[in-house]
Amino acid sequence: MSQRIYALLPLAVGLCFAPAALAQQASNPVTIYADIRYRLEFVDQVGLPEDATASTLRVRAGVRTAEWQGLSAVVEGEAIARIGAERYNDTVNGRASFPVVADPADVLLNQVYLKFRPTAAIESVVGRQTVNFDNQRWLGSVNWRQNDQTLDAARVTVKPFKGGTLDYVYAWRVNRVFGPDSPQGIWRGTDIHAVRAAYAIKNVGTLSAYGYWLDIPSSPASSSRTVGVRLVGERPVGRGVALLYAAEYARQQEHGANPRTFALDYWLFEPGVKAGPVTLKFGYERLEGNGTVALQTPLATLHAFNGWADKFLTTPANGLRDFYLDAAYKVPGKGPLAGLTLRGAWHDYNSTVGNLGYGQEWNALVSYPVHKAITLTAKFARYDAGAFATDTTKVWFQAEAKF
Secondary structure, eight states: OOHHHHHHHHHHHHHHHHHHHHHHHHOEEEEEEEEEEEEEEEEEETSSSOEEEEEEEEEEEEEEEBBBTTTTEEEEEEEEEOOOOOOOOOOOOOOOOOBBBOOOEEEEEEEEEEEEEEEETTEEEEEEEEOOTTTSSSSSOOTTSSSEEEEEEEEEEOSSTTTTEEEEEEEEEOOOOOOOOOOTTTEEEEEEEEEEEEOOOOTTTEEEEEEEEEEEEGGGGOOOEEEEEEEEEEEEEEEEEEEEEEEEEEEEETTTTOOOOOOOEEEEEOOOOEEEEEEEEEEEEEEHHHHHHHHBOOSSHHHHHSTTTTTTTOOOEEEEEEEEEEEEOOEEEEEETTEEEEEEEEEEEEOOOSOOOEEEEEEEEEEEETTEEEEEEEEEEEEEEEESOOOEEEEEEEEEOOO
């Protein structure tokens, strides 16, 4: 652990106690907040001589000003520290005999931005910021990893009428989860434009249309233009029972620095049902490939899609079809187990060309809020390889406190 991390930890711990004191001052113009997350991650991956054990601590703290004449600001830093032996490949330490756990130690300026909200219907944000659109399939902050993905960007949000939202983002730099010490940790000089228009339709759901133009000179293969449409909603059908549905289509083509020519489709169908504390979903996601190049989503929160084993962070050239089942139960009420969440999922992966059976995966999660500010989580992922990658087992234990 670097001396910089040691120096920042006492400050962050002290900040954890500051919000309680500040809360007593109703007119205080500054809010101090903190988020402490410890994680123990185990990875067993066939084909590598060592198993990974990653014990990491993330301390994130920031200040948020109250709004004045429509102006406000956020400054947020974080420290990521390794606790114990370095028995994993953090993508920058050169330990290639271990599986990857992409949580390198570092001290970072995570967010710093200025917000201007002249009216309730218009808001602009300029600076380093997290951006999450829809379900984060195309643009997200990757909150699962210890270091966020942030954009150095300008964002404008307009709400021209009730239920309607229009977003535009221009980003000139992407700060990726791998950190600045990685050759791919920062994408500089990007020319990224993201547009999203959404309308909440009564008794139907939210209909959104979007376009992403990514010109990324640091990663030409990640450059593309994508235009699509998405509908998500739920419909009550009985006492305590609702039908869930999500459908999406997009078309992706080459753009900017990408030297290849392609036109590829994305499809998602996800019907489900919610009955009281139980939620069941059945999904089909298709990312087309042609054998040479495949549809990619390089700015997505990728851990949330196609299984928690993270075998498909990059779509194989033959494409990906993911058929999945997802079931969750959340204990209701106010008893000692209230809020306890149990979740399980199963995935079957295949190619879109070549009729390849990539493999199958099981996921499981248990999450419990032991306090309004503290949550304990355990996760499991088991990927059984077929025609893609190798058998992989991952286990996580995590404790997170937010103040």
